[in-house]
Amino acid sequence: MKKKILDVQGLSKNFGGxxxxxxxxxxxxxxxxxALIGPNGAGKTTFFNCLxxxxxxxxxxxxxxxPETGVRTRLNGxxxxxxxxxxxxxxxxxxRLFPTMSVLENVMIGxxxxxxxxxxxxxxxxxxxxxxxxxxxxxxxxxxKKVGLHKLVxxxxxxxxxxxxxxxxxxxxxxxEPFLLLLDEPAAGMNxxxxxxxxxxxxxxxxxxxxxxxxxxxxxxxxxxSDRIFVxxxxxxxxxxxxxxxxxxxxxxxAYLGEDVDA
Amino acid sequence: xxxxxxxxRSLLISxxxxxxxxxxxxxxxxxxxxxxxxxxxxxxxIAFGSFxxxxxxxxxxxxxxxxxxxxxxxxxxxxxxxxxxxxxxxFLYPLSIAALVFAxxxxxxxxxxxxxxxxxALMYVxxxxxxxxxxxxxxxxxxxxxxxxxxxxxSYALLNxxxxxxxxxxxxxxxxxAAFFGVLLGFPVLRLRGDYLAIVTxxxxxxxxxxxxxxxxxxxxxxxxxxxxxxGLFGMEMSFDAGIIYMYYVIVALVVFTIFVVNRLQNSRxxxxxLALREDEIACQxxxxxxxxxxxxxxxxxxxxxxxxxxxxxxxxTFVNPASFTFLESAIILSIVVLGGMGSIxxxxxxxxxxxxxxxxxxxxxxxxxxxxxxxxxxxxxxxPDGIISxxxxxxxxxxxxxxxxxx
Numbered sequence: 001m002k003k004k005i006l007d008v009q010g011l012s013k014n015f016g017g018x019x020x021x022x023x024x025x026x027x028x029x030x031x032x033x034x035a036l037i038g039p040n041g042a043g044k045t046t047f048f049n050c051l052x053x054x055x056x057x058x059x060x061x062x063x064x065x066x067p068e069t070g071v072r073t074r075l076n077g078x079x080x081x082x083x084x085x086x087x088x089x090x091x092x093x094x095x096r097l098f099p100t101m102s103v104l105e106n107v108m109i110g111x112x113x114x115x116x117x118x119x120x121x122x123x124x125x126x127x128x129x130x131x132x133x134x135x136x137x138x139x140x141x142x143x144x145k146k147v148g149l150h151k152l153v154x155x156x157x158x159x160x161x162x163x164x165x166x167x168x169x170x171x172x173x174x175x176x177e178p179f180l181l182l183l184d185e186p187a188a189g190m191n192x193x194x195x196x197x198x199x200x201x202x203x204x205x206x207x208x209x210x211x212x213x214x215x216x217x218x219x220x221x222x223x224x225x226s227d228r229i230f231v232x233x234x235x236x237x238x239x240x241x242x243x244x245x246x247x248x249x250x251x252x253x254x255a256y257l258g259e260d261v262d263a
Numbered sequence: 264x265x266x267x268x269x270x271x272r273s274l275l276i277s278x279x280x281x282x283x284x285x286x287x288x289x290x291x292x293x294x295x296x297x298x299x300x301x302x303x304x305x306x307x308x309i310a311f312g313s314f315x316x317x318x319x320x321x322x323x324x325x326x327x328x329x330x331x332x333x334x335x336x337x338x339x340x341x342x343x344x345x346x347x348x349x350x351x352x353x354f355l356y357p358l359s360i361a362a363l364v365f366a367x368x369x370x371x372x373x374x375x376x377x378x379x380x381x382x383x384a385l386m387y388v389x390x391x392x393x394x395x396x397x398x399x400x401x402x403x404x405x406x407x408x409x410x411x412x413x414x415x416x417x418s419y420a421l422l423n424x425x426x427x428x429x430x431x432x433x434x435x436x437x438x439x440x441a442a443f444f445g446v447l448l449g450f451p452v453l454r455l456r457g458d459y460l461a462i463v464t465x466x467x468x469x470x471x472x473x474x475x476x477x478x479x480x481x482x483x484x485x486x487x488x489x490x491x492x493x494x495g496l497f498g499m500e501m502s503f504d505a506g507i508i509y510m511y512y513v514i515v516a517l518v519v520f521t522i523f524v525v526n527r528l529q530n531s532r533x534x535x536x537x538l539a540l541r542e543d544e545i546a547c548q549x550x551x552x553x554x555x556x557x558x559x560x561x562x563x564x565x566x567x568x569x570x571x572x573x574x575x576x577x578x579x580x581t582f583v584n585p586a587s588f589t590f591l592e593s594a595i596i597l598s599i600v601v602l603g604g605m606g607s608i609x610x611x612x613x614x615x616x617x618x619x620x621x622x623x624x625x626x627x628x629x630x631x632x633x634x635x636x637x638x639x640x641x642x643x644x645x646x647x648p649d650g651i652i653s654x655x656x657x658x659x660x661x662x663x664x665x666x667x668x669x670x671x
Contacts, residue, residue, distance in 0.1 A: 084551035096546035098539050109539045113551025115532055122531030123524050176551050
């Protein structure tokens with residue numbers, strides 16, 4: 001059996017008296033596309049924020065297991081940038097690009113944690129620093145090619161169309177060399193064509209060896225893309241399984257359609 | 264052509280200005296003769312003047328709006344002339360060399376008095392460039408910058424007094440000490456942004472000044488420390504004038520050094536991280552940038568320049584006391600950055616020269632010079648809120664040859 005790359009056990013997050021997440025378990029195997037779904041306000045984004053260190057979880061364990069190096073890390077209480085260094089990167093539901101920086105520069109920022117030139121390197125611009133800068137630019141450009149934005153390389157990020165901005169966010173996250181990519185509603189606000197291109201992109205990224213955890217409301221996308229689905233409602237996990245299993249699960253139908261389906 | 268509504272508005276503005284300036288322009292108290300005279304004609308001048316100015320301002324605004332509307336069609340031409348020059352190396356390099364030649368020739372062309380003023384202005388150029396790292400590039404509003412300037416000045420004064428250390432020895436020490444204080448200030452304010460950060464840094468600046476003012480055993484209190492030696496040149500004795508000119512060249516060298524370093528920092532991995540931090544802190548962290556480290560580096564590098572200039576200030580005036588390091592200084596340095604153009608090196612240089620030299624050359628207006636100075640600041644901010652020369656950041660332009668090589 002394959003080893004889990006992400007293992008979440010009993011994760012809880014309280015805001016004052018409100019249990020935003022209540023003892024949720026979740027795991028991801030290498031090369032999987034896993035979806036996390038649920039009605040609005042179910043706590044999906046809070047779950048993401050706990051995983052990526054933006055919130056400190058109230059209880060439970062988050063363990064990340066690097067598939068190649070075999071390093072196990074408990075992520076609870078780690079800073080977001082450290083978690084990214086460990087190999088888990090994310091995108092945001094409400095796009096958070098650096099609007100006045102160019103498309104290329106946005107991706108270059110993603111390379112930050114994989115490079116190391118510092119104050120003295122910046123001032124003296126020694127051969128090592130120059131080589132590193134060149135490498136940053138080349139790698140970033142290759143990533144832009146992968147997400148299909150290389151034609152807009154010198155454009156300011158804020159001038160991009162909505163779909164392109166979403167893809168740029170994915171590209172920026174890929175620049176940090178993650179083995180696990182968290183996508184928070186990547187298809188939100190996209191037209192059908194853009195969604196189709198996005199599905200192809202996610203499949204391609206997955207084939208290249210990145211596992212993916214995504215939050216999404218577009219059920220067609222979720223059902224066609226995911227290997228497994230986790231369903232949350234009111235902060236609790238109410239179901240998990242393959243798309244077929246989840247589709248026919250009465251608890252899921254109840255959560256989405258309300259109590260009295262027959263009435 | 265001109266709507267009545269606008270005339271009414273201008274009239275209201277003129278009445279308001281007449282009312283505001285009434286105490287200083289109209290009432291004149293002669294304490295010796297014990298008489299109060301009212302100069303009503305002044306009120307008329309003010310009212311009429313502000314009426315005309317407000318109408319002219321309105322006309323200007325309407326016109327520039329119309330121009331902007333027309334320009335939208337041709338976007339490429341909208342880039343201002345100055346920015347185009349700064350972007351092109353073939354214009355920029357000759358211009359910088361010309362500026363450098365002018366700076367080197369300055370003392371032989373102008374009088375010692377002018378050179379001395381220029382030295383002061385150039386000190387503010389370095390201060391502005393230092394604060395620009397913190398405020399302009401990293402986007403951390405710092406109102407207590409003068410504290411680091413004070414740290415530099417007092418480190419020279421005190422190290423010289425107690426250990427007899429020379430200028431050139433203390434120069435790097437002063438910079439390092441200030442950078443260390445930058446980290447000290449940085450730690451407690453890491454979580455803060457915007458207004459809150461501004462208030463805390465303001466408090467920090469005042470704390471340093473109050474310590475210097477009240478800790479008599481350490482800093483000699485309000486009376487300050489006098490007889491600080493000027494910088495030496497291999498032990499040569501220099502006349503007073505030669506000393507001033509020597510000081511001038513020291514600061515010119517420092518300005519060149521600062522521009523070089525700050526420019527390289529801005530166009531580096533670290534500079535990019537600062538820009539990203541200014542735009543979105545959370546996204547920055549999620550992309551693996553260490554917020555703590557990046558912010559502290561910005562604070563300490565900014566403080567470093569203030570420390571260097573502090574040492575030079577102590578050596579130039581040969582006297583330091585806490586009165587030189589009030590909040591007003593911080594405000595002036597911040598104005599240099601904002602007026603010049605946040606994040607723009609050339610802008611900050613112009614900002615410093617204008618803000619420091621203008622009050623000197625406005626002496627012709629004698630007692631009204633500060634009023635004129637304030638007026639110019641207001642007008643600048645209304646009509647050019649981005650600063651004199653807004654930032655022309657060389658964003659990383661992707662060049663084709665790298666892509667072909669990368670594909671091979």
